[in-house]
Amino acid sequence: xxxxxxxxxxxxxxxxxxxxxxxxxxxxxxxxxxxxxxxxxxxxxxxxxxxxxxxxxxxxxxxxxxxxxxxxxxxxxxxxxxxxxxxxxxxxxxxxxxxxxxxxxxxxxxxxxxxxxxxxxxxxxxxxxxxxxxxxxxxxxxxxxxxxxxxxxxxxxxxxxxxxxxxxxxxxxxxxxxxxxxxxxxxxxxxxxxxxxxxxxxxxxxxxxxxxxxxxxxxxxxxxxxxxxxxxxxxxxxxxxxxxxxxxxxxxxxxxxxxxxxxxxxxxxxxxxxxxxxxxxxxxxxxxxxxxxxxxxxxxxxxxxxxxxxxxxxxxxxxxxxxxxxxxxxxxxxxxxxxxxxxxxxxxxxxxxxxxxxxxxxxxxxxxxxxxxxxxxxxxxxxxxxxxxxxxxxxxxxxxxxxxxxxxxxxxxxxxxxxxxxxxxxxxxxxxxxxxxxxxxxxxxxxxxxxxxxxxxxxxxxxxxxxxx
Amino acid sequence: xxxxxxxxxxxxxxxxxxxxxxxxxxxxxxxxxxxxxxxxxxxxxxxxxxxxxxxxxxxxxxxxxxxxxxxxxxxxxxxxxxxxxxxxxxxxxxxxxxxxxxxxxxxxxxxxxxxxxxxxxxxxxxxxxxxxxxxxxxxxxxxxxxxxxxxxxxxxxxxxxxxxxxxxxxxxxxxxxxxxxxxxxxxxxxxxxxxxxxxxxxxxxxxxxxxxxxxxxxxxxxxxxxxxxxxxxxxxxxxxxxxxxxxxxxxxxxxxxxxxxxxxxxxxxxxxxxxxxxxxxxxxxxxxxxxxxxxxxxxxxxxxxxxxxxxxxxxxxxxxxxxxxxxxxxxxxxxxxxxxxxxxxxxxxxxxxxxxxxxxxxxxxxxxxxxxxxxxxxxxxxxxxxxxxxxxxxxxxxxxxxxxxxxxxxxxxxxxxxxxxxxxxxxxxxxxxxxxxxxxxxxxxxxxxxxxxxxxxxxxxxxxxxxxx
Numbered sequence: 001x002x003x004x005x006x007x008x009x010x011x012x013x014x015x016x017x018x019x020x021x022x023x024x025x026x027x028x029x030x031x032x033x034x035x036x037x038x039x040x041x042x043x044x045x046x047x048x049x050x051x052x053x054x055x056x057x058x059x060x061x062x063x064x065x066x067x068x069x070x071x072x073x074x075x076x077x078x079x080x081x082x083x084x085x086x087x088x089x090x091x092x093x094x095x096x097x098x099x100x101x102x103x104x105x106x107x108x109x110x111x112x113x114x115x116x117x118x119x120x121x122x123x124x125x126x127x128x129x130x131x132x133x134x135x136x137x138x139x140x141x142x143x144x145x146x147x148x149x150x151x152x153x154x155x156x157x158x159x160x161x162x163x164x165x166x167x168x169x170x171x172x173x174x175x176x177x178x179x180x181x182x183x184x185x186x187x188x189x190x191x192x193x194x195x196x197x198x199x200x201x202x203x204x205x206x207x208x209x210x211x212x213x214x215x216x217x218x219x220x221x222x223x224x225x226x227x228x229x230x231x232x233x234x235x236x237x238x239x240x241x242x243x244x245x246x247x248x249x250x251x252x253x254x255x256x257x258x259x260x261x262x263x264x265x266x267x268x269x270x271x272x273x274x275x276x277x278x279x280x281x282x283x284x285x286x287x288x289x290x291x292x293x294x295x296x297x298x299x300x301x302x303x304x305x306x307x308x309x310x311x312x313x314x315x316x317x318x319x320x321x322x323x324x325x326x327x328x329x330x331x332x333x334x335x336x337x338x339x340x341x342x343x344x345x346x347x348x349x350x351x352x353x354x355x356x357x358x359x360x361x362x363x364x365x366x367x368x369x370x371x372x373x374x375x376x377x378x379x380x381x382x383x384x385x386x387x388x389x390x391x392x393x394x395x396x397x398x399x400x401x402x403x404x405x406x407x408x409x410x411x412x413x414x415x416x417x418x419x420x421x422x423x424x425x426x427x428x429x430x431x432x433x434x435x436x437x438x439x440x441x442x443x444x445x446x447x448x449x450x451x452x453x454x455x456x457x458x459x460x461x462x463x464x465x466x467x468x469x
Numbered sequence: 470x471x472x473x474x475x476x477x478x479x480x481x482x483x484x485x486x487x488x489x490x491x492x493x494x495x496x497x498x499x500x501x502x503x504x505x506x507x508x509x510x511x512x513x514x515x516x517x518x519x520x521x522x523x524x525x526x527x528x529x530x531x532x533x534x535x536x537x538x539x540x541x542x543x544x545x546x547x548x549x550x551x552x553x554x555x556x557x558x559x560x561x562x563x564x565x566x567x568x569x570x571x572x573x574x575x576x577x578x579x580x581x582x583x584x585x586x587x588x589x590x591x592x593x594x595x596x597x598x599x600x601x602x603x604x605x606x607x608x609x610x611x612x613x614x615x616x617x618x619x620x621x622x623x624x625x626x627x628x629x630x631x632x633x634x635x636x637x638x639x640x641x642x643x644x645x646x647x648x649x650x651x652x653x654x655x656x657x658x659x660x661x662x663x664x665x666x667x668x669x670x671x672x673x674x675x676x677x678x679x680x681x682x683x684x685x686x687x688x689x690x691x692x693x694x695x696x697x698x699x700x701x702x703x704x705x706x707x708x709x710x711x712x713x714x715x716x717x718x719x720x721x722x723x724x725x726x727x728x729x730x731x732x733x734x735x736x737x738x739x740x741x742x743x744x745x746x747x748x749x750x751x752x753x754x755x756x757x758x759x760x761x762x763x764x765x766x767x768x769x770x771x772x773x774x775x776x777x778x779x780x781x782x783x784x785x786x787x788x789x790x791x792x793x794x795x796x797x798x799x800x801x802x803x804x805x806x807x808x809x810x811x812x813x814x815x816x817x818x819x820x821x822x823x824x825x826x827x828x829x830x831x832x833x834x835x836x837x838x839x840x841x842x843x844x845x846x847x848x849x850x851x852x853x854x855x856x857x858x859x860x861x862x863x864x865x866x867x868x869x870x871x872x873x874x875x876x877x878x879x880x881x882x883x884x885x886x887x888x889x890x891x892x893x894x895x896x897x898x899x900x901x902x903x904x905x906x907x908x909x910x911x912x913x914x915x916x917x918x919x920x921x922x923x924x925x926x927x928x929x930x931x932x933x934x935x936x937x938x
Contacts, residue, residue, distance in 0.1 A: 182658040182711075182758075183656075183658075184656060184657040184658050185654075185655070185656055185657075186654070186655030186656075186657065186761075187652075187654055187655075188653045188654075188655065189651040189652075189653050242651075289651075292655075368937070378935075420936075423936060424932065424933075424935075424936035424938070427935050427936050427937075428932050428935050428936065431935045463893065463897050464893075466893075466897050467889075467892060467893035467896050467897065468837070468896075469893070
């Protein structure tokens with residue numbers, strides 16, 4: 001591997017653009033191909049979420065590439081969840097007891113635009129739009145494309161191909177179909193799909209509900225969420241089963257039934273979504289899938305990164321952050337100066353895979369937590385204690401959520417293992433009446449709880465270890 | 470659905486043959502197509518294990534179809550594992566403390582032959598050999614075939630298609646490629662492959678080592694096992710990494726290195742495998758994969774059963790038993806008299822999937838247990854206590870292994886959950902010095918241990934429940 005190797009990146013989405021930028025900064029020659037038109041000059045939503053949650057792991061990668069400040073300019077801070085019940089009553093639940101820990105709503109398109117523009121400032125980067133990769137000959141490192149405008153088909157031969165072509169990756173499909181090696185591969189769909197709706201800004205361009213929160217209408221078998229946009233609107237997403245329950249995507253086909261469903265379950269949201277019927281019937285229903293696979297790379301020549309290697313469901317707000325963290329970790333491996341791409345690729349996967357597997361599992365866990373547990377008394381008491389612990393012992397306690405979201409020095413896998421044990425410890429201490437909460441806990445009372453949680457968490461981890469878990 | 474529906478079964482292996490037999494007994498018209506020649510008249514091994522472990526779940530299905538006795542005639546009972554160390558020392562570990570609980574080595578080919586012969590006795594069954602299914606049009610319920618002898622291609626239109634075509638199922642691949650529905654699919658390979666070798670019978674046709682045991686040479690990163698055959702021989706299987714460790718399949722390419730490896734690690738086995746070099750170099754190296762998927766069926770028309778729906782690694786000796794149990798459960802669903810095939814298929818999957826998922830996970834667990842834990846002191850002490858508990862309290866204690874292998878009234882999922890909690894309880898009681906073993910435990914001493922294990926197991930299950938696990 002050397003700086004003159006011709007590098008081909010398939011997919012100029014968030015991960016591909018950031019990778020191109022970083023490789024360019026390191027002096028590599030990058031050709032990047034994207035199937036969609038340039039989103040800076042064309043209005044495309046392509047059925048994808050309009051806004052996403054950006055947090056510390058994402059910022060760390062953006063910082064590495066010198067674009068953190070530009071991204072922060074278009075962020076809206078969300079300090080916690082605001083839960084809405086069926087009567088329209090709300091209650092808030094902060095993401096952290098530490099004041100400087102919050103997540104950010106950011107426009108996918110605007111952020112992608114910033115990254116493309118920064119990448120293009122480097123003369124060793126060329127970006128080609130409207131060119132769809134149709135397959136990759138992994139043995140010969142040749143990618144086949146079709147130009148959406150001219151309809152021409154053409155092929156690109158490269159030294160190295162990075163597949164950052166998302167959850168439906170063509171490079172990954174070529175791994176599966178070519179059968180050059182034993183390819184472990186999993187695609188798992190939830191029985192729920194999603195549909196995006198909109199709460200517009202008010203007449204003065206302001207947000208109609210708190211823009212400092214991620215809004216949730218948890219209903220057990222389904223839920224609605226809303227994230228704020230800079231223009232005063234909210235992107236609302238309904239998560240609902242395709243075919244189970246009284247109301248589902250398969251049977252919500254008439255305006256009457258849609259209205260009935262929202263009136264019954266989300267009356268306060270319904271009042272803010274003027275185009276509910278039109279949007280519900282016309283916007284696509286998206287699938288929610290997790291992709292895991294291994295190996296990510298083939299020989300010296302191709303590797304999957306980002307969603308192409310590890311697509312996850314959106315419920316931890318970590319999809320983009322995990323893909324950006326891929327770039328951070330890949331860059332650390334590049335820094336080691338290993339002798340060939342194969343070694344770089346294998347080292348990267350060995351370092352990274354346990355973490356991307358973990359965030360995939362955590363995201364599924366959070367699907368159930370957000371739909372259900374957030375309104376559960378035991379869970380609420382646990383969150384109350386955790387906020388107090390984080391506030392009074394900021395250097396001694398971090399909840400699972402905080403470890404995953406705000407602690408980029410801990411890998412996802414470690415955060416998952418420790419966080420799950422800690423959750424189990426705390427929930428059992430509460431259920432067994434070994435810890436009690438009241439409105440104004442003293443620091444001394446909290447200290448006792450902190451010590452109990454630590455002891456119990458370590459016991460749980462130790463017992464699992466003895467059992468070989 | 471009615472008895473005149475034309476039923477097509479793709480694959481006349483163990484699961485397909487038993488299914489054909491049962492459907493024939495229920496009066497359905499069955500056409501079964503198999504890619505291989507008739508194994509009753511042709512010698513084919515096709516790289517598959519020559520013998521398999523048959524236990525209670527398998528016998529239950531064979532009993533349902535009236536072929537249990539015929540199968541028992543060709544079984545060799547194995548009462549426990551016999552572990553071999555590198556010096557050739559051995560120690561035994563029974564599968565159960567109850568005398569009537571043991572597993573059985575049986576020839577795959579001979580059992581398959583019995584099932585084919587029994588199925589063919591029914592005039593409503595036709596079996597077609599040498600006809601390879603190449604794809605299935607699931608929308609129109611048409612299967613496409615190629616005749617290996619005449620090279621002709623032809624298609625079969627059926628009311629219902631059962632895919633019992635094994636781990637490489639063509640019907641399952643059609644589900645994946647046709648994209649008519651969201652198909653959750655996982656294929657996961659271990660980094661280990663396997664190779665079969667042979668310990669021949671001695672000059673008088675007798676077994677050279679105990680034929681009452683499943684032999685294991687556990688070595689941590691790799692292992693050798695041997696199961697007895699009726700003709701006095703043993704089928705030996707080496708499980709070894711493809712590319713990791715000092716010795717692996719990729720670097721064991723010379724006769725010298727192969728001999729060196731066996732001399733160092735398995736000297737007592739090497740002395741009994743006269744054709745080691747020839748067999749090692751000529752026999753294929755097989756892959757070890759797990760397949761999970763969902764849904765198993767499409768509309769009223771097609772369903773996957775057996776390995777096609779849930780292939781597992783061989784380490785729990787449950788692959789064939791799980792496939793046979795599919796037939797038992799499917800038959801129970803048929804007995805309910807549901808109104809259409811779609812409802813039958815969905816009910817079957819709902820009932821069955823959690824159990825086949827569980828045995829897949831248990832089989833992976835056992836891979837690590839067999840390679841490693843069986844020679845670990847903590848694990849050995851646990852097994853000793855479990856044998857004593859099963860012996861003295863046969864109605865009050867069953868190990869995880871016993872629940873999985875000998876208790877067909879408990880589903881795999883329940884056996885896994887309870888068994889894992891029980892293992893964790895016992896291992897932690899031993900590690901914390903809360904239970905002690907000595908050579909001749911009195912019933913009173915064991916009773917105390919039994920009660921401790923029960924209490925601790927329930928605590929573990931309760932704590933997991935509170936944590937939402």
